[in-house]
Amino acid sequence: MGKLVALTLLGLGLAVITERFLTLRDKVNASREVEPVEPGNCHIIEGIENGSEDIEILPSGLAFISSGLKYPGMPSFAPDEPGKIFLINLNEQNPRAQALKISDGFDKASFNPHGISTFIDKDQTVYLYVVNHPHMESTVEIFKFEEQPPSLVHQKTIKHQVLKRLNDIVVVGPEQFYATRDHYFTNFLSLFEILLDLRWTYVLFYSPQEMKMGARGFSSANGITVSQDNQYVYVADVTAKNIHVLKRSDNWNLTHEKVIQLDTLVDNLTVDPDTGDILAGCHPNGMKLLFYNPKDPPGSEVLRIQNVLSKNPRVSTVYANNGSVLQASTVASVYHGKLLIGTIFHRALYCEL
Numbered sequence: 001m002g003k004l005v006a007l008t009l010l011g012l013g014l015a016v017i018t019e020r021f022l023t024l025r026d027k028v029n030a031s032r033e034v035e036p037v038e039p040g041n042c043h044i045i046e047g048i049e050n051g052s053e054d055i056e057i058l059p060s061g062l063a064f065i066s067s068g069l070k071y072p073g074m075p076s077f078a079p080d081e082p083g084k085i086f087l088i089n090l091n092e093q094n095p096r097a098q099a100l101k102i103s104d105g106f107d108k109a110s111f112n113p114h115g116i117s118t119f120i121d122k123d124q125t126v127y128l129y130v131v132n133h134p135h136m137e138s139t140v141e142i143f144k145f146e147e148q149p150p151s152l153v154h155q156k157t158i159k160h161q162v163l164k165r166l167n168d169i170v171v172v173g174p175e176q177f178y179a180t181r182d183h184y185f186t187n188f189l190s191l192f193e194i195l196l197d198l199r200w201t202y203v204l205f206y207s208p209q210e211m212k213m214g215a216r217g218f219s220s221a222n223g224i225t226v227s228q229d230n231q232y233v234y235v236a237d238v239t240a241k242n243i244h245v246l247k248r249s250d251n252w253n254l255t256h257e258k259v260i261q262l263d264t265l266v267d268n269l270t271v272d273p274d275t276g277d278i279l280a281g282c283h284p285n286g287m288k289l290l291f292y293n294p295k296d297p298p299g300s301e302v303l304r305i306q307n308v309l310s311k312n313p314r315v316s317t318v319y320a321n322n323g324s325v326l327q328a329s330t331v332a333s334v335y336h337g338k339l340l341i342g343t344i345f346h347r348a349l350y351c352e353l
């Protein structure tokens, strides 16, 4: 009798896992070849070949790009080189990338930059916050940006047991930020986490005085950004293929407002400073990303979401490519009619809109 129960349970367990696996396969296999879309004058940015994972553009038109991410399960073309932060001036006719000099004061050899965010203080000093994964841990590094000569001066490492397995960050005040925790486990176990659809990942709020849960219930919380008026937080749930719109309260708590469902794996988000639209860097075909084949590479897709807070937000494609030009886009950021598109491990693209 006991054996029968055990067998039944085993059978049920296997059925659940099989069903979840099929769901997962559908989830990551967007089973969609992208039709090419190009907004106009686009070209590859010289000097970036090994990733442009996240992009932050300052109001002055200077852009920071994090490069060289080593992330479990993702390809890397430069697995033995430390990561870099590039600087690009979008006011130039033909912008070129320049790797920023980084001061001593932290372990540069294990620099593995992921999500980035900037903070400008009252004196117009620019600080760059970087989610770093030295030896696959998670820290937040704070740098001061010096314009002449362009360099990053390390100020501080924030390391806390709450700040584990971080993905992206959005700074909302001095040493105050929201961060996404994208998974709990490493490699093998994280597959079960996704298979069982645990939705354990979350957004947290961090400040030196207080740390708290911002919002939970994401399959895999990834990119994060805030609306122009600072009242809403937008979170990309990559495996659920959607964007969560969360309302911020005065004490930094977040409440779910709505979900914008898309048909693509949504990676990182930015807001168009001229219109307030969300720009989303997406992966149209997850399988090609997980099983990388240079002959049939993963493509790129950038979506624009207009009227985010309305009943019917409008979704349009800004850029799409099958990987022949740009592989595995993660993020897109605009600055007065100019568009920069970043990728996990590939190149970076500049377009005029």
Ligand SMILES: *[C@@H]1O[C@H](CO)[C@@H](O)[C@H](O)[C@H]1NC(C)=O
Pocket (backbone or CB within 6 Å): 025, 029, 030, 031, 032, 287
């Ligand atoms: C993914 O989708 C494509 C196109 O529909 C299909 O040919 C392929 O078999 C799918 N792959 C998997 C692993 O399901």
Ligand SMILES: *[C@@H]1O[C@H](CO)[C@@H](O)[C@H](O)[C@H]1NC(C)=O
Pocket (backbone or CB within 6 Å): 047, 048, 049, 050, 077, 078, 079, 081
């Ligand atoms: C990219 O990585 C390869 C392999 O490590 C290296 O040869 C190349 O110089 C790197 N390119 C850039 C622009 O850093």
Ligand SMILES: *[C@@H]1O[C@H](CO)[C@@H](O)[C@H](O)[C@H]1NC(C)=O
Pocket (backbone or CB within 6 Å): 212, 251, 253
């Ligand atoms: C909001 O945050 C406070 C702490 O700052 C917490 O005690 C409270 O439970 C939170 N409220 C909600 C609705 O999450």
Ligand SMILES: *[C@@H]1O[C@H](CO)[C@@H](O)[C@H](O)[C@H]1NC(C)=O
Pocket (backbone or CB within 6 Å): 036, 295, 296, 297, 322, 323, 324
């Ligand atoms: C991608 O598109 C280019 C041109 O649009 C085409 O030449 C190439 O064969 C396509 N590659 C794949 C793998 O479909």
Ligand SMILES: CC(=O)N[C@H]1CO[C@H](CO)[C@@H](O)[C@@H]1O
Pocket (backbone or CB within 6 Å): 053, 054, 071, 114, 115, 116, 167, 168, 169, 222, 223, 224, 238, 267, 268, 269, 330, 344
């Ligand atoms: C800034 C940011 O969210 N970066 C993420 C963009 O998403 C890629 C892929 O999941 C992540 O690798 C980085 O997560």
